[in-house]
Every structure is written in structure tokens, then in C-alpha cells.
Amino acid sequence: MFEKLLVANRGEIAVRVMSACEELGIETVAVYSDADRNAGHVAYADEAYNIGPAPASESYLDGDAILEVADRAGADAIHPGYGFLAENADFARQVEETAGVTWVGPSSDAMEALGEKTEARTIMDEANVPIVPGTTDPVESVDEVRELGAEFGYPIAIKAEGGGGGRGMKIVRSEDEVEDALESARREGDAYFDNDSVYVEKYLENPKHVEVQILADHHGTVLHLGERDCSLQRRHQKVVEEAPSTALDGALRDEIGDAARRGVREAGYTNAGTVEFLVDDGAFYFMEVNTRIQVEHTVTEAVTGIDIVRQQLRIAADEELPFEQSDITIDGHAMEFRINAENPAAEFVPTPGRLATYDPPSGLGVRLDDAVSQGDEVSGDYDSMIAKLIVHAPTRDRCLERSRRALRHFDVAGVETTIPFHRLMLEDETFRAGEHTTKYLDQSVDEAALDDAVDRWGTAADDRAETSTESHGTTDLVVEVDGRRFDVAVAGGLPRTTAASSGAGGSDGSASGGRSGTSQQVAASDAITAEMQGTVISVPVEPGDEVARGDVVCVLEAMKMENDVVAPTAGTVAEVSVTDGDTVDMGDPLIVLE
Incomplete structure (x- = not known):
């Protein structure tokens, strides 16, 4: 078993992985951004290291920085959690090629094969797993998508090859919508997954979303741990998950579980993963494979009694799964x-x-x-x-x-x-x-x-x-030395300082990103302002453009959700106050209309 594991993630999933490590006697290393200095996962870990500024692209998505910390800390394994680099085959390959460090997850080759949705559909088709009618190769042009719409019948779905969770997916209900939807799916695919390739499949109007949890070791054992129902979704984002699914009877449950096992075996997949299906009118169709632990793995743990993260660690350490398919029961x-x-x-x-x-x-x-x-x-x-x-x-x-x-x-x-x-x-x-x-x-x-x-x-x-860390004559502080975090208790408290005497560096919490100070600006009465803190993804208008009421004038990303900012009335764009990549606060001016 491993001696020290780095969790390349944050928040509750980082703590979840660390708790499994603690039970196995594995020391843990946290990484954190400037925004997460006092985060819970940082406090839970045995060691913690700063890896950069708040934007994920400069911290949690910086694979080189994470590997540098693994080397400094002497970690012999890396667990990616979910999100960030968890399904990045290139990062997994970097870890695999780093001497003395083990990747806790499927091989980079399996991740690459199943992460590309078109290749995954081909693999599943070859394993006799039902797939939704659609393409197994990327589509290139508006005309090609329109031809597919005529072939399959609308509605169709344009999906980013590297997408998931509804990101990079656009529903098209007529050929008039194809051009905008294709551009949007490509943009999201490139922004979220660094891959602007897309494919097309028939869109099922009212299916159930049912996924099967699998575990596979390096010794030929491939198991499923039953299914989860993730049908309660808002804009393709899951909000409530449950196990087992009310949509399956005994026979269909056996069929979908066996199909999931066949598919991952065909892909040469090991470790934990999830095979997602759409269930419609008593039939099921493969949708995608999530090559990582899932947010909702918890409900499967509850009904099976199996600690999935613990098994991830054991599999990565080349141990055999301690049970067979017949041992898996649902409680x-x-x-x-x-x-x-x-x-x-x-x-x-x-x-x-x-x-x-x-x-x-x-x-x-x-x-x-x-x-x-x-x-x-x-x-x-x-x-x-x-x-x-x-x-x-x-x-x-x-x-x-x-x-x-x-x-x-x-x-x-x-x-x-x-x-x-x-x-x-x-x-x-x-x-x-x-x-x-x-x-x-x-x-x-x-x-x-x-x-x-x-x-x-x-x-x-x-x-x-308002919380204070001062009590009984001591003050708890967080101190960084050469990028490593330490908790320090200062006896006797600290002298109070004013903002003017705190030095030119300011406080860590004062950084506002690419548009420092804009939150204090007064927006013009005819300005369209940000309704949330976020990052500008795109600005499809420029000064002089005529816009109608409801037209999209800016796209903001906030908490990993893409939000359209629309014109509240018709008018002419007089001023564009932001550009791609800018960080904005609530109330900041975005577009001025005349």
C-alpha cells in the first residue's frame, strides 16, 4: 500500500479521499489555491502546499505544479477526485511516467479511449452494448449536421467529444438552429475540455438517466455495484441521485449491469468508473463512461456497504478485489x-x-x-x-x-x-x-x-x-513558508493594524482578478450589468451592433455554469466594457446600450 498520497482536488471530495487514506494508514498531501488557504480539505490533510492563484487554470488545472508538489512532499500516489484533472488522460499519462508515483484511476489509454465520446460509442457497439443512433466520428460542418438531422429526425443533440454533465451539449429542434448550436457546442467543448470536436446523436425526449457503478482490478475481475437513478436534473445537471432506480425491473437490472461490465472489459478498463445509460420505454442505450469517481458514488456505498474509494486505492496498489459479483447485494x-x-x-x-x-x-x-x-x-x-x-x-x-x-x-x-x-x-x-x-x-x-x-x-x-480566531490570549494563524502551509498559534494575540499600515501587498482576500476595482465603479443607467460574480467566456457583440430584446450580449461562467446575459430591451451597443477572460463582480457594467 502507499505511504503518502496527494489529492489533486479540493473541497468535500478531497476530504472523502483523505478519510479513506487515513483508515488505510496513508499520509495525505493537499494542494490549494490562494482562494482556498483556509479551506476544509487543507486543514484535514497531513501536509498542504500552495499551487497558485484562485483561477483553476492557474492552480488546480496546473498538472506541472501538482507533480512538483508530489515530488517535494515525497508522495508516491495521486488521486484526482472528480472534476479538474480527473478525466484528463494527458495528466494521467504524466503521472504514469513519473518514477515512484502511482495514478489512482484507470490507465491513461483507457481514459483516452472512453473520454472521446465517439470512440467510446464504437467500443460499446463492438461489445454489443446498445447505443443511441448517431455518429461514431466527429462532424465538421453545418451542412453535415443538417443532413444528420434529416436522417435521424429532429430533435438531435450536438455533443462535445470531451463533454459531460450537459456541458458542450446543445439540443437542436430544427435545421434553423443548427449553425448557432454547432458554434456554441464547439466553444464550450474548447473552453471546458480543450477539445472543440463534436458529434451528433438522436435526442431522446423523456428518458430516465440510469448509471452503473463498476470496479475492475488488474487481475481480471470486473464487477458492477448496481445502478443509480440520476434523472432529476436541471439543464442536464444532476441535483438528486438515488439507488436503486425505480425504472428497472429485475430482468432489466441484470441486463444493464451485464452490459456495463462487457463494455468496460472491452475497453481494458481498471479501477472505479461509471457507465451511464438512457432508459426509454423499457430499452436502454449507452450514453458515456465517466472514468473517475462520481459525485453520487455515496448512494452506491450506502446500499452496498462497499467503500468505493478504499477499493480504488487497493486496485491502484495492484491488490485483488475481495469479492465476486455474486457477493454484491443491495440493501x-x-x-x-x-x-x-x-x-x-x-x-x-x-x-x-x-x-x-x-x-x-x-x-x-x-x-x-x-x-x-x-x-x-x-x-x-x-x-x-x-x-x-x-x-x-x-x-x-x-x-x-x-x-x-x-x-x-x-x-x-x-x-x-x-x-x-x-x-x-x-x-x-x-x-x-x-x-x-x-x-x-x-x-x-x-x-x-x-x-x-x-x-x-x-x-x-x-x-x-463574524468569526474571530482569538481566544484565551492566543490567535490562530495560517502561515506559508516557501509555498507550504503551516498552522500557527500566537500567544498573547496580535497588534491591530489599519489598512493604511498593512503594506503595499494588501490582503489575500482583496484580489478581484482581471478587472480589479470594477466593483466600485458606478454603472451607467443604461448599462447591462453582471448579476453574479464570474468570468467572461465570450462577448458576441461590439459597438455599433443592433440588438433585439432577449439577444445574448455576453456569456459568463460562474461556479462552473455558463450563463447567458441578454439585452433587456432593443437598442444599439454603445460600449463594451469587458472582454474574454475578464473577471467581474455583481453589478459591474458589461454592455452599454443606447
Whole structure:
């Protein structure tokens, strides 16, 4: 087994991996950006090292910096968690080629093969796994996409080859929409996955999203751990996951599990992974493989009793899986609720801020995966997830009631969260009956019901619970020496200083990115301003352009979500205040219309 493992991630998944390491007697190394100096995963680790500024591109996505830390710390293994570099085959190959360091995950070759969606479809087809009708090669032109639309029948989906989670996917319902959708899918594919290749497949209108967890070792054992239902989605982003799925009977459950095993065996895949399917009218179709641990692995752990991260580590250390397929049984029902810093009453806009109150529930059948505490800052630089609430019970009905109890006692203040949305879903008859599909939220949930849920159960942002680290004559500080983090207790407290005497360097929390100071500017009355903190992805207009009401004038990325900024009225673009890559704060001017 390994002696010291570096977790190339942040937040709750980093803590989750570290907890498994702790039980196995493996020391842990955290990496962190400037924005995460005081983050929970940093405090949990045995050692922690700074790897750069807040933008992920300059820190958590910097593979060279991470490998440099692994060398400095003497780590002999790297676990990528999910997101960031977790499905980056090039980074996995870098780790594989680094002497004395083991990659905790599938081989880079398997990641590369299954990460390219067209090649993955080919592999699955060869393994006799049903696939959605579509292309197995990238498409190149608008005309080619229109021909495919005529062949398959609209709607069709244009998907980024390296995409996932709905990013880089555009639904096209007529040939008139093809050109804009193709450009947008390519742009997102390039921005999120450094790959602008796209493919086309038939779009299923109202399917269930069912995924199968697999484990495969280096000794020929390939297992599935049952399925999860991830059909409750908003704009293709999962919000609640459960195991097992209400969409499968016994026979279909066996078929889909066997298909997942065949597919990953055909790909020569090892370690943990997830094979995702769409289920429609009693048939299932392969969608993609996630070559990493999943956010929702927790519900599978709850119903099988198997620690998936522990098995990841054992497999990477070349140990054999300690069980066979016949040993895998499903016990009860589990649900995972993603607790995100988002406002359901405002199109789920991200709501970064300070956790004035953070008091999660506990009790029988309740598990919480998080890396935050009361007083912590939820940064707008990364994903909006605060925590994952996992509830397990003997039956689905009891799981629903236990979840209702747990969410009622989940107390958060300082930021709006998705808790009111989850509580609303637990009163929703379609969800309670398990009859929801991937389109249910976007098509059927009343906006007024979301507004009412936030009014009843939401928490307006406030600035109470200002925290102080001073007590009993000591002050707790975080000190960096040559990029490595140390916790220091200073006896007798510290002298108070004013901003004027703090030096030219300023404070770490004052950095505002590419447009420092813009949050203090006064926007013109006819300016279109940012409704959230974020990064400018694109500005499709320039001075002199005529725009109509509802036209997209800017695209912002906030907490890993792409948000269109539209013109509130028709007019002429008089001024463009931002450019691609700029960081903006809420209220900053973006476009001025005349």
C-alpha cells in the first residue's frame, strides 16, 4: 500500500479521499489555491502546499505544479477526485511516467479511449452494448449536421467529444438552429475540455438517466455495484441521485449491469468508473463512461456497504478485489441531495458568500460529505457545492420521509441554498412516485412553486456570525513558508493594524482578478450589468451592433455554469466594457446600450 498520497482536488471530495487514506494508514498531501488557504480539505490533510492563484487554470488545472508538489512532499500516489484533472488522460499519462508515483484511476489509454465520446460509442457497439443512433466520428460542418438531422429526425443533440454533465451539449429542434448550436457546442467543448470536436446523436425526449457503478482490478475481475437513478436534473445537471432506480425491473437490472461490465472489459478498463445509460420505454442505450469517481458514488456505498474509494486505492496498489459479483447485494434505498450555494427562486443563480450559520443534520441513516464549517467563505471561483446530504433507509418511502426530516434540520444562513428546492421535491407527487424523467424539472416544475419554497424555507444572506480566531490570549494563524502551509498559534494575540499600515501587498482576500476595482465603479443607467460574480467566456457583440430584446450580449461562467446575459430591451451597443477572460463582480457594467 502507499505511504503518502496527494489529492489533486479540493473541497468535500478531497476530504472523502483523505478519510479513506487515513483508515488505510496513508499520509495525505493537499494542494490549494490562494482562494482556498483556509479551506476544509487543507486543514484535514497531513501536509498542504500552495499551487497558485484562485483561477483553476492557474492552480488546480496546473498538472506541472501538482507533480512538483508530489515530488517535494515525497508522495508516491495521486488521486484526482472528480472534476479538474480527473478525466484528463494527458495528466494521467504524466503521472504514469513519473518514477515512484502511482495514478489512482484507470490507465491513461483507457481514459483516452472512453473520454472521446465517439470512440467510446464504437467500443460499446463492438461489445454489443446498445447505443443511441448517431455518429461514431466527429462532424465538421453545418451542412453535415443538417443532413444528420434529416436522417435521424429532429430533435438531435450536438455533443462535445470531451463533454459531460450537459456541458458542450446543445439540443437542436430544427435545421434553423443548427449553425448557432454547432458554434456554441464547439466553444464550450474548447473552453471546458480543450477539445472543440463534436458529434451528433438522436435526442431522446423523456428518458430516465440510469448509471452503473463498476470496479475492475488488474487481475481480471470486473464487477458492477448496481445502478443509480440520476434523472432529476436541471439543464442536464444532476441535483438528486438515488439507488436503486425505480425504472428497472429485475430482468432489466441484470441486463444493464451485464452490459456495463462487457463494455468496460472491452475497453481494458481498471479501477472505479461509471457507465451511464438512457432508459426509454423499457430499452436502454449507452450514453458515456465517466472514468473517475462520481459525485453520487455515496448512494452506491450506502446500499452496498462497499467503500468505493478504499477499493480504488487497493486496485491502484495492484491488490485483488475481495469479492465476486455474486457477493454484491443491495440493501434498502439511498438518496443524495446536492446542497449548493444557489438561489432556486432566481434561476439557481450562484450565491457565493460567508456561511453565517452552518448546522447540518445527523441521526439514523444520515451521512454528510462536506469540507466547510460555520464562518467559512463559499468562493465564487469554483463549483457551487457546499455539501452532499446522503440518506439511507430500508425502503424508498422511508428514505423519502427520513430525507424530509434531515432537510428540515439542515440550517444554513448567509447564502441561499438548494435546500428549499429539495424540500419542495419531497412534496412533489411525480418525484415521490419515481415517475420523473430528465426533462421533468425544466418542463414541469412551476417557477412560482420555487419562489414560494424559497420564501418558506430559504435564508436571506446576512453578515452575522463574524468569526474571530482569538481566544484565551492566543490567535490562530495560517502561515506559508516557501509555498507550504503551516498552522500557527500566537500567544498573547496580535497588534491591530489599519489598512493604511498593512503594506503595499494588501490582503489575500482583496484580489478581484482581471478587472480589479470594477466593483466600485458606478454603472451607467443604461448599462447591462453582471448579476453574479464570474468570468467572461465570450462577448458576441461590439459597438455599433443592433440588438433585439432577449439577444445574448455576453456569456459568463460562474461556479462552473455558463450563463447567458441578454439585452433587456432593443437598442444599439454603445460600449463594451469587458472582454474574454475578464473577471467581474455583481453589478459591474458589461454592455452599454443606447
